[in-house]
Amino acid sequence: MNTMTYEKLQYNELKEMVKSHCVSSLGKDLLDKLQPSTNSKVVKNRLNETSEARSLLDAESHLPLKGISNISHQMEKLEKGMILGPSELVAISDFLRGCRTIKKFMFDKEFFAPVLHSYAYSMMEFNQIEETINFSIRGNRVDSEASRDLKRIRNHMAKTEEKIEERLNKFLKSGANKEYIQEFFISKKDDRFTVPIKASYKNQVEGTIIEVSSKGSTVFIEPAAISKLNAELASLKAEESMEEYQILATLSGSILEETRQININIELIGQYDMIFAKAKFSKRIDGIEPKLNNHGYIQLKNCKHPLLSGNIVPLDFEIGKDYRSLIITGPNAGGKTVVLKTIGILTLAVMSGFHIAADEGTEIAVFDNLFVDIGDNQSIENSLSTFSSHMKNISEIMSASSNNTLLLFDEIGSGTEPNEGAALAIAILEEFYQMGCITVATTHYGEIKRYSEIHSDFMNAAMQFNSEVLEPMYKLLIGKSGDSNALWISKKMNLREKVLQKAQHYINNKNYDLERVKESKIKRQIQNTLKEEATYDFEVGDRVKLLEQNDYGIVYEKKDNHHNVLVFYKEEMVKVNVKRLKLEGKATDLYPEGYDLNSLFISYKERKFQHDMERGSKKALKQVSRDIKKRLSE
Template identity: 35%
Template sequence: MTSIQERSYTRLGYDKVKENVMEHTLSYIGRRYVEQLSPSTKLLEVEQALDESAEAKTLLETRLSIPLATMDGMESILDLVGTGYMFSAQDFSCLGTFLHSCEQLRSYMSSKAATAPRIHAYVTSMKDTGNLKKEIERCIHHGHVVDAASKELERVRRKIAVTKQKIQTKLDSLVARNRSIMQAGIVSMRNGRYVIPIKRSHRNHMAGVVHDESGSGQTIFIEPKEVAALQSELNMLYADEACEEGKVLSYLTGLVDEVEEQLKKNAEMIGKCDFIFAKGKYARTFDGNRVQINEQGIIDLREAKHPLIYEKMVALNIAAGSTYRSLIVTGPNTGGKTVTLRTLGLLTLMVQSGLLIPAHPSSRCALFSHVMIVVGDDQSMEQSLSTFSAHMNGIIDILRVADESTLVLIDEMAAGTDPGEGIALSIAIMEELHRRGAVSLVTTHFNELKTFASQTEGFENARMEFDAETLHPLYKLTIGEAGSSYALAIAKRLGIEEHLIERSEQLIHNRYKTR
């Protein structure tokens, strides 16, 4: 991608659109798909991506909650499967949740082949993982290995329960007999052993091992001799329990290793569906539609809005690429000319990325290899470039690659220089872009460019409508007519002296009369 192309994507807001789509993803694979998202120039690829987005939007309109897995914990599991690593009970809880979500999505999509054939195909392509889900549910519950996971584990845990009860009975008896020498009537744990808090002055009144003492030294924590043997037995049982749990986890890990490829395939499909539904969710934020696409450079956007300012914007109709490939847009400052360029550029990138757009479904968009914009904020303070120089650098970059598969958007062509030279240079550049077959939209205040467009085949004028009475822009693009900058009307309404307005009108009249 050229530098002007990268800057154009940023200036058009493409990165922000991707961020907005990302906010609707649930999984790390879905986020990865968004990160890799970029405009495509392949017609069938774009058609398929648009169809997928439209299917997702349709399904979301009938059911807001689609059973998609968040895939929490799955990234590390899929990285470690087949490496000899033994998964933990918590890992299997994550895996069980994932497998359950796969099952739910398959069930949900089973009846959606007619409504969403492409998404249905993705879901039905997921692979069978045998009895893995059933065995995880039998052996694991809430991140722990359950008693019924194996007969030996169940036996060991019964013995643990019996031994703990014996210890508790012994401790209760000791506390009752020795309450007078205890610092507090509470049994606690030290180093994994049950201990009783005894006043140091009564150390010799209880046989046992001291495991700790209080900060003041007034209390010592003794493991009574009467429960030491039982505690040793309990610790041995805990070791047996850990061994049996390890056998269960090893068994389940073996099942996972056997279906490694199936799991990875299913995770990829879930991530793909997450990505598609994220596009559908994003489209619903501005009632996006699937539009028609072509490879002939024909643009016909109807009731189009910029998705990042959707609520505030008046819908636009923009057409180019058919009877004319170059459109000269005129109108007052703050009248919406720049927004028009940015809207066309961004919606084009979105469509080529398989995203639905805020436009009427009868709209048509073209596929372009290059979508490039040069706007006023290309001025670089760091490089001390004037507006004109910055514009020229951008246009030079465009001319290096411009061809019949290029969409060129230039705001205020040749601004910031001598009008005479600027006009001549603007016409030469537009002629060259037209000769190469590029589709171009250019904004200007120069009347000469309006005249050029009206008299030259392949060029057309357009204007941003403006209410001269209220001095309010109407943000409506009218194609086929040139507009005015309304500088004198605005100046008059703001209060500039009448004789200055009259003199300005006289100068304008004389200027064009002598030509």
């Protein structure tokens, strides 16, 4: 799978829909990281988890997952040696209580959910930590009962504050001070008790000026009578802070000692959250767990696209048993593209452990790869650049595909003159068939439909159309069949020479190669290819993939005594060890006999032209048009 597959099939949108059912960021984070698995055992386990969670949802009125928060940030702070504050400790206590509740809930659910029940055994309870935090922290503040010393200090503080207030009230009520006082109340400034005095009398009142009002008309003075008590109170506050720190440090330390197991609890809660989100999504769409296989067989019974709403026509579909390639024809806006996207998104969904909206008997294959070539740009002006991008995409898909790959092609061979486009499409479909791929393609070309009719391992299908009212019915009917620059551009996009030669042959001669490829032959081809790659000596002109750069180059010199090959890469010659290279195309296959290989390394202008073609440069496209006209006039 690649980014384009996920984008075209809206896989990430499907995950967002499932994420909306999560109750914490733990489950959402796991769904963000979730990818379709190519391992049938993993897929089976994922689906089983979802089915068990769905059974619990159907049997229980509620699940005790609400209120659980992600405490990963607090645990990271602890591991860095930081001390947690009261609110952070309360969050951990709430989380541990949630773990305990879920463990208790899952313990008697072995009959409904044996696998999810077994996960609860890995979850540990921390009653002592919970109780200590709840006893020591009240209202996001360290409670006075947390320690004897803290209680003593706070009692002493309270008595000291009472004495201060008594003396200040006496100061305010004294007739001798009445003239100096701006307002008759006690004000706290920076944790120090003060009295507001008129600025003009500040020198008449014995004490310390703590603050001056913005207009300067009032000064806040700490009278000398309470200076000693204020100093004593400040000292007590420092003691209080130290004692609170000791209590918080002790609580933090007790949690830090259990970091490993608490992190396991975090992972388990995240898994439960994600699994139950899948189950809630299943219940919402009335989903089922389909059958699985790993030999490319797909059977869809009344299946619906998970992202479409409203009055959807369900899809019935089958491939991989009596035929391995399906060609779908039909009118524009008849639903052909929706069929492709439905097959693709349902396959990705199942490989991710999601249930699908379908009838019993639906079966999905687990593939090693799923690739799509679905284009939405139908502009006539951009048809040339669109065709180029499609050929480039198909070329890359061909390099990455295996005999356990699902391919979905929309309007294969389109964007060019029908005769060449159809011939090229047939050659491409034939190549993928011989590679052992499962292929579903839509087309308007009658020649592709005719080829499918006479090939025993291909099948036609059509989108039903109401001819009386000229409206599509969006229903797939399997077994029904409802001079240009294509080859030249395809060669520029590095499509295999073998495919191009066959396409050229089919333009002039409809005598197609209909030899049926046996499964054992496919396996031998794969084994021989792997064996050949393991012993192959790179030749000058070979196209190779630089594994570290994930990019391509051309062999300039064969390997030396140190098993290094000189490769022409990005206008430079670089030495690369053979272990870090992968053969993408042999020179003998890429270039005709007698071809001057030196031109590969000196024709910068040609390379720049190809780069401009790939990015759809208007200047390059104009050059293409001029070259085509020139060829036609010759």
